[in-house]
Amino acid sequence: MNSLPQNARTVIIGGGVIGCSIAYHLAREGRKDIVVLERSKLTSGTTWHAAGLVRRLRPSATLTKLINYSIDLYKELEVETGQGTGWTQTGSLSIATNEDRLTTLKRQVSLGRAFGLEAEIVDRKQVEELWPLLRTDDVIGAVHSPVDGRVNPSDVALALSKGARARGVQFFEETRVTGLQKKGYRISGVEVGDHVIEADEVVIACGLWSREVAQMADANMPLYACEHFYMLTKPVPEVQALGKGVHLPTLNDQDAFLYARDDVEGLLVGCFEPHAKGLPMEKLPADFSFDLLGEDWDHFMPMMENALHRIPALEKAEVRMLLNGPESFTLDSQFMMGESPEVPGLFLMGGMNSTGIALAGGAGMAMAQWIIAGEPTMELNEADIRRFGPEMNVLGALEARIPEVLGRHYDIAYPGLSMHTARGQRRSPIHSGTSAAGAKFLTRGGWERPEYYAADTVDAPLTFGEPPWREQVGREVEACRSGAAILDQSAFGKIMVQGPDATDFLNRVCAAEMKVAPGRIVYSQILNMRGGIESDITVQRHGAETYMLIVGAGEVTRDLIRLRSAKADFQVELTDVTSGYAIMGLAGAQARAVLQKASSDTLPDLNRFQFAPVEVGLARGWAGRLSYTGEDGFELYFPADMAMAAYEALVAAGAAHAGLTASGSLRIESGFRAWGHEMSPGVTPYEAGTEAFLGWNSDFTGNEALSALRNTPPKRRIVSMLFDDPDAIPIHDEPIWRNGRVVGQITSSAWSYLFNRSVALAMVEAPLDELACNDIVDGFEVEIACARYAAKASLKPAKTAFRNRT
Template sequence: MTLPTHARTVVIGGGIIGCSIAYHLAREGRQDIVVLERSKLTSGTSWHAAGLVRRLRPSATLTKLINYSIDLYGALEGETGQATGWVQTGSLTLATNPDRLTNIKRQVSLGRAFGLEAEVVDAGQARELWPLIETDDVIGAVWSPADGRVNPSDVALALSKGAKARGVRFFEDTLVTGLRKTGGRISGVEVGSHLIEAEEVVIACGLWSREVAAMAGAHMPLFACEHFYILTKPLAEVQALGKGTHLPTLNDQDAFLYTRDDVEGLLVGSFEPHAKGLPLDRLPADFSFDLLDEDWDHFMPMMENALHRIPALERAEVRMLLNGPESFTLDSQFMMGESPEVPGLFLLGGMNSTGIALAGGAGRAMAEWIITGEPTMELAEADIRRFGPEMNVLAALEARIPEVLGRHYDNPYPGRAMETARGQRRSPIHAGLVAAGARFEARGGWERAVHFGGAAAHLPLTFGVPKWREQVGHEVEACRSGAAILDQSAFGKIWVHGPDACAFLNRLCTAQMDISVGRIAYTQILNARGGIESDLTVQRHGPETYLMIVGAGEVVRDLKRMRETKGGSRVEFADVTSGYAILGLAGARAHEVLQACSNTRVPQLKRFHFAPVEIGLACGWVGRLSFTGEDGYELYIPSDMAAAAHEALVAAGASHAGLYASGSLRIESGFRAFGHELSPGTTPFEAGLEAFCAWGTGFVGEDALCHLSGESGLETAFQEPSKALDQGVSKRLGAGRRIVSLLFDDPDAIPIHDEPVWFDGRVVGQITSAAWSYRFGHSVALAIVDAALDRLASEPVVDGLEVEIACTRFTARASLKPAKEAFA
């Protein structure tokens, strides 16, 4: 078959992910699809993956994607005649300490939000389920009967066979050597001297994805690590199970191990704490169905753990120590979506050893994204737009990615932070925060101060009462009755200027942008379906000049949305995030302190107004608003003068507060946050933000909201995986859910996020944000629920709700009003 000169869509990569994307594109009716594979189908990582498929995952997105994958893998053999090797074996996850048991119980509770049942069992029951294990140190376990395994190569071949039956053309031994752009948009793929013109190009080539994306000037921050597992020869204990009988997948995360039976023997793999990074220049150019060298010295500590857990391994003959490369991302979540830099170029990679389980769902989600131009389900945690170009720095990837693999099995404690690749982006007042005793976490590459008690008030981490509770309480009080500095310099800043600036922003944003100079508008950016893409404030600095202040992780996605919305508007915009610091100043004494360090009169501003200000030796402007919900200001200062302003504020009596304090106050005040309460699948009606919509201005998403405002409920093709094949990409956005404030009755209840909310005997929603309330001495939370809406609309407080935390239910009261108003 001869390479074509044109294709509607070119998919680069013939592993399980590329085959899945092609299959789903074709199944949705897309024609003229070409898949290019540098070697043979399933080469690279797919062929040596362990093939484990666990339904129960720590997030809603991952769980939905995997549920769909399992349904698909079960159906593919009947459709294509190609076996996938799907076997439902169940899985068993062990706990050898109380925190691990709490964590796996939390996953059981989360699973119930999606109708997944798992059972907490004791050590004796665990041994009945997995007779080969030693359980002397096991204090509990979770049995998940619906999990299983597949043969990765067979799944990829089944997907490719289904794609070929729908007209997709596959070309093996075809190395992509370049990508072509026209007018900044992807326009073709080069294979040596041959050019395939294309309307869309998809990169899904595993280890090589970062380098292929760079051919088009796109950023795809991935890095590879060596990944190890052993295969044994047949063991009598496994053979005794009988032909066709399988052990469940065993997860011993405290020992960094996973295990399953394999050809009458065992496969034992690890996510070892001290992982080995793999620069791609160490691989030969023709690396395909190849493996890396065995490294028994590196694997031996994991082998010792395995020998303790499975004594029968002492008698096993090791067939091989398999060492195969896999690629990972900076935050351990995979990445997918349209490149922010290159329209028409779609990227999917960094599956972090979950690629086989995710392939079906992720391939479908990517196909729908390509076809509709928008994600069709909640994908914020995987969205490529969470990474800016600065996060593609090779030194950062080389330092961080081995830690990502090594901490794969860490308990996800509140306050957990990565230790490598730190200090990449620092606030202009970073040194001053260090001097004040700040404890930092790396978020989106930025060093963010979370509290000011240092390590002594932070460690050890726990799922219970954190060490920082007392320290944060002091910071909360300063935000109320004192004057507390909150460093918000990581917020994005985007200047917008031009004759059409006002009209452009009215099209982009929900709120009215034709406001007076010196005013600040709180607003959202929506997608065409009415879902919230960003949450921001906009300042008007002149007739043709505005400044957008956006969330720290929203700059890339907002700039992409702005480029797509611009059309022929006479407007320019620029990211100036690094050019300005933002210092919040919250509390009853904020004006007093601000005046004390200024030789000019600080105006008594109305809320959501701003004016010029001098702070010590610095100058900038001050806005009357605060994300804490307390009285206060935001100071906007050129970066080179920020340290001087900070020093003046401290000298005038200001103290400091971190993200934990502002988070507690935010939740008490009912303020929504993007990535928590707000997402592309949440409408302003559901979020209670319809008052910030300037109806009639023609903002993006207005037509969808007007059409859907009378409907209720939110449907996605992934909520009922068994029906997903029939639902296509249709989606309904309405107001059948609402964000509510919760106050827990029991002070021992410590929610984190995502916990299921129960009402009238069923799961009706999930926690989106939670914190300790120093006002009430109990935990408070924001949650999105789809029940008791009539009562919530008519009653100030509704009781009868329960929140399940690690398999224990705690009662809570709910209100549509902010907690500090509703429960006072």
């Protein structure tokens, strides 16, 4: 205890592969005075019993980039430190026993090509050559990725710790953290019994125990553990026959929930079983370290039967052990990282969802850069902890959802895929009305959001092709165009900004001019110092000192953090009022007529981006003249307790309903950008095509960076794309080819009922000169599941550019 320092710049809690990676990368970036505290020994916990599989091809650009970095790092660490990582380039083989699984695998191959990763589609005969132990009569195809491999997880952690030690990082084992200290709201120290280490920043990366340690500082880290199984056999003759030093590719049989590899002349066979077992932390003893949970053959037996079917040699193999090790998962199956929304200076990483070894290098690098820079330095939206508000850290929701997350680890990622458990956590004030109207709901950020209105198709199978609800959504789109359709937008965040400095404060935070008359709505973006887009919002001025910000669904936490960090000496109060108000879009040519019919008062004559009080039925609220669909219409705002009264009056006046699928189609046709798709912290307004909304007269954050770019053409731009072939159905991230090279990726896509084919928005880097000089440019090809489809592009919205070219 006496050897512990009195203070440190950075204290990292957790000596597994994640904590060691963060320490290594902080030190490599030049950070000094770093301390790592481990409750047991380095590599204990989840790290030591991980299977060590590293597969490059992933369903998202972020994961692929991070894992590519990890592999390169693991190759280099042994040279740097002298400590081997066990990296072995075995390749991987992912088999498919149905067409949709094969499509999923092909989509990953196509995504990989955007980053120069080549994998090959192989047939049954090639599968048998690559994995001679397999039964293949039901295999219809596979993907072989020769650049994948595996590592020894403990050796990776030890190599990272050795590299960190060489740069001055101090490691303390058998050192249990008993408390966290704060000064004001900010983290200030770590308690180890009676000893306190004062710290500028603290990082929690302690796996299973992360949620409980975070609670010591009243921080939220919504994680939950599950039991995770894999079986090890004694030597198998068919594996021994391969020869010493010869390895099989890592096998993924996702249709059977299995993965497998050779292991010490035997086999390792693991699973992500559909009915996983959650693990309350109180079931683990306090000294749980290099320990395992009890074997549960009854639970594993259905997976064993799948394994016997796929690998007949297992019938004669002798089992060495059934390993049951606990592991933590998140609500949405993506890991979490970043600065705690509740406690500045406290950084959190965890919930690696069985990808911790593959991600450790890249994620540790990204976290270290975030800590040093004070904000992410790369695209990390899907992993950003700010996607979880405190309402998501509800134990009952975690207990219900996390076993499903593990069980659906190998799900086919169909459009519209949604979890089944922990539903109904957050419901709009008009939820009962939309439910009665036949809404099929998606869950996003805990909110139940209408996807479309055809309850009879709720149980229809998901598909990569034409969905059974396409005609219904077409009717909703038509209602948004020529009728009047209600869109429940209550999940949008609402933040009140009030005080004598409200205008000056918002002119500092927002990139558009906020000094407007009361009753005006301003579209704006919130930028970082590099000029990247942190959020896009609409701002309503309600009075001399009162504004309301309407922010993206699920973005309240991240936007409040940025607002509070900019508050400084401004005399303003910031209040999250999301749950206090409902928002209903009312879109379509008949929107005003229906709204007037539902009101006993004369409607104000509003210009675009103006708002005024309205009475609708028995409710009083206000209406804004804008619509995220690109069609004529309003956004209506009502106190939550009056929302149903307003909704009922609108329905009685003839309003139809429309869901997210319809509004998404209209948004993309209209060329409206969406944060997290076309806009992100690494994208500037010039690249997004939203520079016209900048208010250059104010000293907004990012002004200096953008001023330097003002006379320089951007190197990439968002464009609208229309496909030639109605059978082309992109989803997201598909690579775009032109003249034999990848020039961009799809950012959003939808079925267009205007053109009767898919329409998309995309970020492209070429040919920008040709796009700037022509309304439409042909010659693009978009790769969807290894097939290329011709498309045309324009800097203008699709519904404007392509209307006369179809």
